[in-house]
Amino acid sequence: MSTETKPAENTTSRTLVLTRLINAPREKLFKAWTTPELLKQWFAPAPWTITHAEVDVRAGGSSLVVMRGPEGQEFPCPGIYLEVVPNERLVFTDAYTKAWEPSEKPFFTGVITFEDEGGKTRYTARALHWTDADREAHEKMGFHEGWGKCADQLEALAKRI
Amino acid sequence: MSTETKPAENTTSRTLVLTRLINAPREKLFKAWTTPELLKQWFAPAPWTITHAEVDVRAGGSSLVVMRGPEGQEFPCPGIYLEVVPNERLVFTDAYTKAWEPSEKPFFTGVITFEDEGGKTRYTARALHWTDADREAHEKMGFHEGWGKCADQLEALAKRI
Numbered sequence: 001m002s003t004e005t006k007p008a009e010n011t012t013s014r015t016l017v018l019t020r021l022i023n024a025p026r027e028k029l030f031k032a033w034t035t036p037e038l039l040k041q042w043f044a045p046a047p048w049t050i051t052h053a054e055v056d057v058r059a060g061g062s063s064l065v066v067m068r069g070p071e072g073q074e075f076p077c078p079g080i081y082l083e084v085v086p087n088e089r090l091v092f093t094d095a096y097t098k099a100w101e102p103s104e105k106p107f108f109t110g111v112i113t114f115e116d117e118g119g120k121t122r123y124t125a126r127a128l129h130w131t132d133a134d135r136e137a138h139e140k141m142g143f144h145e146g147w148g149k150c151a152d153q154l155e156a157l158a159k160r161i
Numbered sequence: 162m163s164t165e166t167k168p169a170e171n172t173t174s175r176t177l178v179l180t181r182l183i184n185a186p187r188e189k190l191f192k193a194w195t196t197p198e199l200l201k202q203w204f205a206p207a208p209w210t211i212t213h214a215e216v217d218v219r220a221g222g223s224s225l226v227v228m229r230g231p232e233g234q235e236f237p238c239p240g241i242y243l244e245v246v247p248n249e250r251l252v253f254t255d256a257y258t259k260a261w262e263p264s265e266k267p268f269f270t271g272v273i274t275f276e277d278e279g280g281k282t283r284y285t286a287r288a289l290h291w292t293d294a295d296r297e298a299h300e301k302m303g304f305h306e307g308w309g310k311c312a313d314q315l316e317a318l319a320k321r322i
Contacts, residue, residue, distance in 0.1 A: 014263065059220055060244055082243070082261060083221055091261050095291075096270075100243060100252050102175065102291040106267050109257075130256075130263040 012128075014135045018147045019124040024158035026114040026121045030087045032157050033112065039065070042153035045146045052076075057084055060099040063092065078103065089113050107134055123151065173289075175296045179308045180285040185319035187275040187282045191248045193318055194273065200226070203314035206307045213237075218245055221260040224253065239264065250274050268295055284312065 022029065032038045036053040044050050044067045051074060052066040059081055067075045080099060083091035095106030108127045115122040125147055129135040183190065193199045197214040205211050205228045212235060213227040220242055228236045241260060244252035256267030269288045276283040286308055290296040 012262075093261075095256055095267060100254075100270050100272060100289065101173075102267075102270060102289050104291075106256060106263075106291055109261050109263060111261060128261065128263050130265075130267055 014129045014132055016127040016129075016135060016138055016143050017124065018126075018144065018151060019122065020151050020155070021117060022121045022123045022151070022155045022158065024121060024155060026087045026116065028158040028161055029114050029121055029123060029154065030090075031161065032154055033090060038157065038161065042150055042157045044068075045149035046153070055081075057081060057090075059083055062098045082109070087114060106130055108138060123154075125151070175290040175293055177288040177290075177296060177299055177304050178285065179287075179305065179312060180283065181312050181316070182278060183282045183284045183312070183316045183319065185282060185316060187248045187277065189319040189322055190275050190282055190284060190315065191251070192322065193315055194251060199318065199322065203311055203318045205229075206310035207314070216242075218242060218251075220244055223259045243270070248275060267291055269299060284315075286312070 032042060034055060034057045036055055039053045039055070040050040043053070043065065047070045049068050050065055051068045052064065055061070055063040057063075061081045061084075063079050063081065065077045065079075067077060069075070077094065078097040079092050079094045080096040081090065081092045083089060090112040091109065093106065093109040094103055095109070097103050108129045111126040111128065113122075113124045113126075115124075127135075127138060127143065127147075129138060193203060195216060195218045197216055200214045200216070201211040204214070204226065208231045210229045211226055212229045213225065216222070216224040218224075222242045222245075224240050224242065226238045226240075228238060230236070238255065239258040240253050240255045241257040242251065242253045244250060251273040252270065254267065254270040255264055256270070258264050269290045272287045272289065274283075274285045274287075276285075288296075288299060288304065288308075290299060
């Protein structure tokens with residue numbers, strides 16, 4: 001595993017970025033992102049778990065992931081895909097719960113890219129926020145640790161599938 | 162011209178709706194919505210005008226319309242298309258300025274539908290807001306009068322094109 005800080009496109013002060021060079025093909029990472037049974041195995045940082053995952057992977061399609069914390073509390077995370085390019089790019093947001101119903105609070109838009117790099121995959125997850133305050137809140141919620149741990153889990157899973 | 166209050170799909174307390182039965186084919190109304198030179202002729206309620214209109218009419222494409230008020234002040238309105246179904250449906254929002262850069266303030270999502278109805282077109286414009294406060298503000302800004310006047314202008318234009 002290597003962690004680097006390659007600048008990502010469109011980075012602003014309201015953006016958080018995690019980038020990794022992962023020793024797995026793009027196709028496996030994309031599959032892990034878009035298959036509910038696989039998503040459940042890596043998308044929450046342990047000891048958090050995913051109790052429910054449904055995804056309609058197409059622009060305008062909904063997703064619903066329910067995370068469970070170590071004390072049993074459940075957090076439903078509804079969202080929608082904005083752009084899907086198989087094995088290359090996924091864009092989603094919590095600004096809508098379905099096409100095109102505004103959510104209670106637009107918090108962030110996720111842009112996930114998968115690029116070939118020296119026989120491995122450059123995996124970059126960007127979280128774009130509408131406000132500086134939300135970016136700060138996301139950082140304090142543990143964005144780097146949480147998404148970093150998930151990336152570790154994703155990499156480990158990619159080796160098994 | 163007839164104005165009715167047919168309930169629209171997905172209507173919530175955060176939604177404003179304008180619906181009209183317009184004596185013009187769907188294709189002409191869609192063309193007036195998606196052609197910059199035509200858009201300029203109806204999309205601002207007189208005496209407001211449009212000084213600039215550029216539209217990239219596809220999901221993820223940007224639009225930029227600049228409105229000019231009667232005293233010369235200009236208001237740029239950047240946005241993005243979320244869904245485009247030719248002659249049927251247009252969805253856009255000001256929550257992004259381009260794919261997928263969050264705007265300063267996500268205010269509303271517009272869902273415009275064009276349906277055949279008795280040889281005319283049922284034209285429905287819905288404005289979906291993230292908060293009740295924004296819906297109220299939009300209403301106080303004159304949503305019904307403004308969008309209504311624009312619909313009059315759209316109908317008049319459709320007869321000339």
